Amino acid sequence: MKKTLLATMSALLLLASGPLVAQGPPPPGGPGGPGGPGGPKEAVVTFLKLTDAQKAATDALATAMKSTLDGLDAQLKANREAVDAALAAPQPDPAAIGTLVIAGRALDTRVKAAHDDFDAKFAALLTDEQKSRLAIFKEVLDALRPPAGGPQGGPPSGMGMPGPRS
Numbered sequence: 487m488k489k490t491l492l493a494t495m496s497a498l499l500l501l502a503s504g505p506l507v508a509q510g511p512p513p514p515g516g517p518g519g520p521g522g523p524g525g526p527k528e529a530v531v532t533f534l535k536l537t538d539a540q541k542a543a544t545d546a547l548a549t550a551m552k553s554t555l556d557g558l559d560a561q562l563k564a565n566r567e568a569v570d571a572a573l574a575a576p577q578p579d580p581a582a583i584g585t586l587v588i589a590g591r592a593l594d595t596r597v598k599a600a601h602d603d604f605d606a607k608f609a610a611l612l613t614d615e616q617k618s619r620l621a622i623f624k625e626v627l628d629a630l631r632p633p634a635g636g637p638q639g640g641p642p643s644g645m646g647m648p649g650p651r652s
Contacts, residue, residue, distance in 0.1 A: 533623055534616045543611050551604045558597050565590045 527548075531541060569586045572578060609617060 530620075530623065534612065534619050536616070540611050544608060547604055547607050547611075551600055554600045555597065558593055558600065562590065562593050562597070565593060 530536075531544075536544065565586060569583065569590065572583045572586060609620070612620060
């Protein structure tokens with residue numbers, strides 16, 4: 487049943503998106519642009535049928551998360567630059583590089599935690615019916631997301647580093 491619903495939703499989404507693809511991309515910041523009418527946020531609001539109070543609470547959560555992520559992004563950028571500089575040194579110090587890489591991983595963990603926190607707080611705003619609709623929305627997005635590997639995500643399965651030998 488769940489797979490049939492997912493397949494139906496995917497087919498409907500693909501059929502509905504055909505004319506949009508033919509039109510080409512919208513101008514930045516205009517309808518369909520980030521945060522504009524028809525963007526991803528509007529799709530979620532419409533699909534979940536959020537109330538005005540839920541929209542306001544979601545906007546507050548999003549603003550808080552953006553603030554957190556902006557700070558973490560700046561730290562991640564500084565960390566990447568420090569790793570690059572350490573690697574470019576005439577005599578790279580493996581311990582210093584390792585420390586920087588570990589710090590970068592800790593920042594990545596904090597980014598994931600911020601996303602998880604938002605997800606939990608957003609879910610707490612929803613009714614049971616909206617939670618079910620959100621689960622469907624996420625399944626459709628996952629089904630439409632290109633698989634990891636290949637040109638954008640590294641080598642296709644089985645083409646990477648060999649596994650451990652037995």
